[in-house]
Amino acid sequence: MKRIDSPPQKWRRVGELSELTLFPVKSFAGISLQDAECTEYGIQTVGDGPLKLRDRFFIVYGEQTKEFKTARTYPKMVLINVSLDGTDAVKLSAPDMPELRVKIPQPSENNKHERCTFWYGDTVETVDCGDTAAQWLSKYMLNQDCGMRLGYYLVDTMPRRVPFKEYMQCYKTLRSSDMGVYSDLCSFMLMTESSIDDLKTRMSSDVSIVPRQFRPNFLVRGSVPYEEDKWEWIKIGETAVFRNVKPCTRCVFTTLNPVTAVMDPKREPLRTLKGYRQVTDPAMLKVEGTSPALGIFMGLYHTGTVRVGDDVFVGDE
Known part of the structure; x- marks a missing residue:
């Protein structure tokens, strides 16, 4: 008998992947990709080099409070761009700021580990990226020489986030391995062009929105509006298979x-x-409040490796 948590054998095409976006730092600008590797921690750049950009592996946090910071409070964060710089560093750039090279922390006894407060009082672990990066961020975000820090996740030395008990009780398909590094919840978020168009x-006609406001990793073209709500199993391209975990509830970030x-x-x-x-389901209301939903985690x-133009399928059993 086929297990309920096993992917289906039959698939039905529902559209194609029209955009693929990686967000290296939580709340910074996204990077449009033509292809990406799908790993349990999210998407990452494709290549043979030793360093890859990975989705939301960096986080900004307060120097004193140790609380994570987002563009909900500091809108200018969405204008900070990140790119690879050689085999061991990234480059930060932002309006009216000099470019900054930040070396990626490596496992070491000298690393400064921090515990940062995340959603609902949860904590996440990060390695501080140094005083130069902190000063650069503080100058841009606060117009001060200090106050903000940049952290990075080391896969082999740091614990994996654990889903909130309330979420595990409400969303039966949510697993610990679905959790992203510093994403709000899961490692992948999908949206459809048709739902945004609707x-x-x-x-009002004077209001303009673009998909990037919703910060999806995957944008799908060709589907029926909102049918993604009911997709249980999703396959993109030839091998990458995902399961719908929960609706993506929305906040003030979408207005930015x-x-x-x-x-x-x-x-x-x-x-x-x-x-x-x-959100109207009583169980969801208990954990989500009155937030609206658009897109899926x-x-x-x-x-697998996915590419813009890949067919998108859903389970057809």
Whole structure:
């Protein structure tokens, strides 16, 4: 008898992958990719070099409070770009700031490990990236010489996040291995163009939104609006297989323009989403509150390389 947590044998095509985006630092600008490797920690750049950019492996946190920081409070963060710089470092760039080379921390007894407060009082572990990076971030975000720190996740030396007990009770398909490093929850988030297009028709014509406001890793073209809500198993390309874990509930971050770093004064598209995409399931309300949902979080069941233009399939059993 086939196990309920086993991927299906039959698949039905529902669209194609139109955009693929990696976010190296939580709340920084995303990077558009043509292909990516899907690992249990999220997507990462493809290549033979020793260093790869990986999704949300960096985090910004307060020097004194040790609380993680996002563009919800510091909108300018979405204008910071990250790129690889050689075989052991990344380069940070932002408006009116000099470029900065940040060497990636390596496992060492001299590393400065920190415990940072995350969502709902949870904590995550990170390795501090040094005073130069901290000063650069503090200058850009606070116009001060200190206050912010940059942290990095070391896979082989740091513990994996554990899902909140309330989420495990509400979402039966959620596994510990589905948790992202510094993402809000899971390692992968998928959205569809059709759902975003339908959302646009419900808003005033003077409001402009782009998919990047929702920060999906995968954007799918060709599907029916909101049918992704009911997709259980998803396959992208030839080998990468995912399972729908839960709806992606939305917050004020969606009102932030990723190009200008300005929040919409009418709180769009969040305001419109609240009018017709509100969470209503009693169990979900208990853990999500009254947030609207758009897009889905996914867990990985089979690794693989995905490419823009790949067919997207759902289980057909």
